[in-house]
Amino acid sequence: GNSVTQMEGPVTLSEEAFLTINCTYTATGYPSLFWYVQYPGEGLQLLLKATKADDKGSNKGFEATYRKETTSFHLEKGSVQVSDSAVYFCALINPDTGNQFYFGTGTSLTVIP
Amino acid sequence: GAVVSQHPSRVICKSGTSVKIECRSLDFQATTMFWYRQFPKQSLMLMATSNEGSKATYEQGVEKDKFLINHASLTLSTLTVTSAHPEDSSFYICSARGKRRAFFGQGTRLTVV
Numbered sequence: 001g002n003s004v005t006q007m008e009g010p011v012t013l014s015e016e017a018f019l020t021i022n023c024t025y026t027a028t029g030y031p032s033l034f035w036y037v038q039y040p041g042e043g044l045q046l047l048l049k050a051t052k053a054d055d056k057g058s059n060k061g062f063e064a065t066y067r068k069e070t071t072s073f074h075l076e077k078g079s080v081q082v083s084d085s086a087v088y089f090c091a092l093i094n095p096d097t098g099n100q101f102y103f104g105t106g107t108s109l110t111v112i113p
Numbered sequence: 114g115a116v117v118s119q120h121p122s123r124v125i126c127k128s129g130t131s132v133k134i135e136c137r138s139l140d141f142q143a144t145t146m147f148w149y150r151q152f153p154k155q156s157l158m159l160m161a162t163s164n165e166g167s168k169a170t171y172e173q174g175v176e177k178d179k180f181l182i183n184h185a186s187l188t189l190s191t192l193t194v195t196s197a198h199p200e201d202s203s204f205y206i207c208s209a210r211g212k213r214r215a216f217f218g219q220g221t222r223l224t225v226v
Contacts, residue, residue, distance in 0.1 A: 004156065036217070043117060044206065044217035089157070100147060101208070101215070103157040 002027045002097060006090045006104025013080055013111050021075040021107045023064075023090035031092040033057075033066050033073040038087045038106075047075075047088070080111045116140055117209045119218025126197055126225055134192045134221045136207030142187035143209035148180075151204040160205075163190045197225040 007022040025031065032051045036044040048057030050066035050073065057064050062077045073090060090104040118137045126132050136146055144165050149157040161182050163169045169182035179201075181193040190209075194201050206220040 008154075038220075041122065041219065043119065043219035044208075046214065100159045100162070101149075101157070103149070105154060105156050106151075 002031070002092060002094050002102045004090050004092055004102050004104040007107055008105065009087075010108040010110060013109070015082055015111055015113050016079045017111075019075070019077040019080045019084075019109070021088055021090075021109070023073045023075065023104055025071050025073065025090075025092050025102075027071075027092055027094045027102075029094060029096040031094040033064070034091045034093070034101075035062070035064055035073070035075050036089040036091060036103075038089065040086070044089065080109070082111045082113055085109055085111045116211075117207065117216040117218045119207050119221055121221060122219055123222045124224070126223070128198055128225055129196055131193055131195045132197055132223060134194075134205055134207075134223075136190045136192070136209065136218050138188045138209040138211075138216070141209075141211045143190075143211065144187060145210045146184060146190040147208040147210075147215075148182060148190075148192050149206045149208065151206070157206060160192075194223065197223070199225045201225050 003026045034049045035047040037047045048059040050057040053068035055066045064075045087106045087108045089106045091101045120135045146163045148160045151157045160175045161169045161171045163182045163184040165184045171177045184190040202225045207218045208215045
């Protein structure tokens with residue numbers, strides 16, 4: 001079946017620190033992988049995505065590379081800001097099994113000045 | 114701005130009462146909407162897929178008589194939690210599929226006391 005395992009939080013970092021949030025997945029075939037972000041009081045927003053192996057998604061300084069050999073899609077940012085404080089969800093869609101998302105548990109990030 | 118509006122964002126209700134959650138796509142027509150539920154420290158899990166004008170398709174283990182889904186128009190789907198109990202307390206989030214991607218509501222935190 002399909003599943004996403006995501007690093008548990010909460011994560012607290014100082015401003016300008018390096019961020020990694022680990023995400024690994026289980027799926028048959030060739031899923032598309034996503035990172036969604038949820039700011040306080042708002043809905044999930046697409047942060048970045050990758051649709052095939054070795055693709056790198058990037059947005060707002062965040063990056064994640066689709067690694068088929070390690071079934072991973074770790075989220076990274078070189079220098080976090082206070083405004084990055086949010087909950088981050090790793091997710092996949094598997095065309096072989098329909099259009100639903102499979103989500104990780106979410107990782108809460110707090111960045112302190 | 115938000116393209117999917119979910120209302121209410123928080124609701125507290127008494128055991129035995131029913132609660133309705135609305136999900137509206139604001140500037141596009143969504144033939145398909147999804148309802149997810151998240152228990153504390155767990156993944157968002159798909160509850161049901163809602164297609165406009167037809168009955169919702171429920172995932173295994175989700176009681177269709179308890180979680181009533183209505184998708185009466187291309188811009189509105191509702192989830193009604195009937196005869197709510199404390200174990201129904203959870204975070205519910207809807208997703209509406211546009212032509213190229215999915216958009217999420219901000220979620221509803223339901224607390225049943």
